[in-house]
Amino acid sequence: MPVSGSNRQSGRGADAAGNGTPVSAKMVFTINSDHDATLGVQQQILDRVENAGFAGRELFGIKLALLEAIANAINHGNKKDPAKHVHIEARISPKKIELLVEDEGPGFDRRGVPDPTADENLEKCSGRGILLIESYMGRVWWDRGGRRLRMVKEHIDSR
Amino acid sequence: MADSTPPVEVTQEKDIRVVEFTNSRILDEGNITDIGRTLNVLIDERANPKLLLDFHTVDHLSSAALGMLINANNRIRQKNGQLRLAGIKPQIMEVFEITKLNRLFRILPGRAEALSSFAQ
Numbered sequence: 001m002p003v004s005g006s007n008r009q010s011g012r013g014a015d016a017a018g019n020g021t022p023v024s025a026k027m028v029f030t031i032n033s034d035h036d037a038t039l040g041v042q043q044q045i046l047d048r049v050e051n052a053g054f055a056g057r058e059l060f061g062i063k064l065a066l067l068e069a070i071a072n073a074i075n076h077g078n079k080k081d082p083a084k085h086v087h088i089e090a091r092i093s094p095k096k097i098e099l100l101v102e103d104e105g106p107g108f109d110r111r112g113v114p115d116p117t118a119d120e121n122l123e124k125c126s127g128r129g130i131l132l133i134e135s136y137m138g139r140v141w142w143d144r145g146g147r148r149l150r151m152v153k154e155h156i157d158s159r
Numbered sequence: 160m161a162d163s164t165p166p167v168e169v170t171q172e173k174d175i176r177v178v179e180f181t182n183s184r185i186l187d188e189g190n191i192t193d194i195g196r197t198l199n200v201l202i203d204e205r206a207n208p209k210l211l212l213d214f215h216t217v218d219h220l221s222s223a224a225l226g227m228l229i230n231a232n233n234r235i236r237q238k239n240g241q242l243r244l245a246g247i248k249p250q251i252m253e254v255f256e257i258t259k260l261n262r263l264f265r266i267l268p269g270r271a272e273a274l275s276s277f278a279q
Contacts, residue, residue, distance in 0.1 A: 035188045060219070060250045067186060067221055117259040123233060125226035128258050132222055135257045 029088045033078040033103075038070050038086070045090045045099075053094045054155060061136025062097055062153055068129035069101040069149050077103025077147060099137075099151045107145030166193045169201065172274055175209040176201050183216050185224040195227040202231065208240035211273050215246030225260060232264060241265075245273035 025048060029041045046063050054062060070086060078084035089100040116127040134140050137151040168179045178201070182190055202208045210231070228244075235242045244266045247255065255261040267273040 039187060057250060057253075063219065064221065064254070071188075071221070071223065122259060122263055123229055125229050126222070128222040128225060131258060132254065 025092050027088075027090045027092070031086050031088065033074045033080055033082055033084050033086060035071070035074060038074070041088060042066055042070065045088075045092075048090070048092045049097055052092050052097070054097065054153075058153065058156065062099075065133045065137045065151055065153075066099055066101075068133050069099065069151065072129050073101050073103035073105075073149075076108070077105035079105065095155050097151075097153045100148065101151075102144065102148040105147060107147045109146060110142055165197075166190055167197055169197075172211075175211055175274060175277055177211045177213060177270070177274075179213040179215075180217050183218045185217055185220040188223060191221070191223050191227050194224075195230060198227070198231045199234065202234045202238065202240065206238065208235055208238055209277050210235060210240065211243045211245060211270065211277075213246045213270055213273075214244060214248070214251060215270075217251055218248065220251060220254065222258075225254070225258060229260070229263070241277050243267055243273040243276055245270050 027045060027048065031037045031041055042063075045066060046059070049062055050059055070088065073086045074080060078086065084104040086104075087100075087102040089098075091098040110130070113130055114121050114127060116122070116124065116131055121127060133149075133151060137153050139152040140149070142149050164181055166180065166182060168181055170177045170179070178198070180194070185191060185194065198210070201210060212228070232242050242265065244264050246269055247266060252261070252266075255264070255266065265276065267276055
């Protein structure tokens with residue numbers, strides 16, 4: 001169950017000229033370190049992403065990246081500690097998706113993560129989440145010592 | 160919230176166990192654990208297991224699912240068995256290519272080709 005399903009949606013509708021400027025909706029969630037608790041949150045976000053016009057490979061990739069980011073936050077960041085939370089934000093517009101996933105763990109250094117495609121790592125059962133996130137999202141970066149992950153995907157037809 | 164539907168349907172083609180996923184999304188951990196458990200039972204039940212995993216219903220999968228497949232592959236190889244993957248849709252195939260797991264698994268376009276590819 002989400003600790004707080006604060007689905008705050010801040011944004012603006014049509015501008016003063018009534019040009020129907022796209023609304024950028026921001027969604028904010030704080031959830032327990034429980035995979036089941038994340039399913040509803042992921043679906044809410046992805047419904048908005050799809051409604052914003054993302055489809056096909058883009059939608060597939062955003063879905064996978066979000067799932068992997070949350071799984072990493074729970075499993076590796078929070079070490080599945082039920083007392084720790086995952087903070088998720090999504091800003092969605094027809095031109096761009098911005099996702100933020102933050103855990104309450106000790107942080108990590110991206111440079112220390114082994115390449116899962118190296119021969120010696122290919123048969124390992126884990127370690128591919130970051131590779132998939134970076135493969136499908138346009139920009140990916142960490143701050144706050146590795147506890148906060150930000151991902152951006154711009155619609156390929158955006159100008 | 161557990162789904163009472165079994166995660167896979169298992170059939171037999173000669174001495175080959177054919178596993179078809181019943182959920183189009185092999186994503187959540189509970190589902191993956193159930194599938195992994197089922198595969199382990201199938202692998203353990205005979206000496207040189209032959210297993211075909213049919214992905215034609217699968218639209219999404221996660222890295223945790225890939226880990227489950229690698230574990231199955233490792234167990235089958237330990238028993239001198241054979242594993243084939245078939246019916247993988249292009250978006251899922253891209254995941255295998257990005258992770259270079261297309262080099263680890265024997266992947267065939269369809270079930271018929273996969274069944275023919277097993278060594279006797």
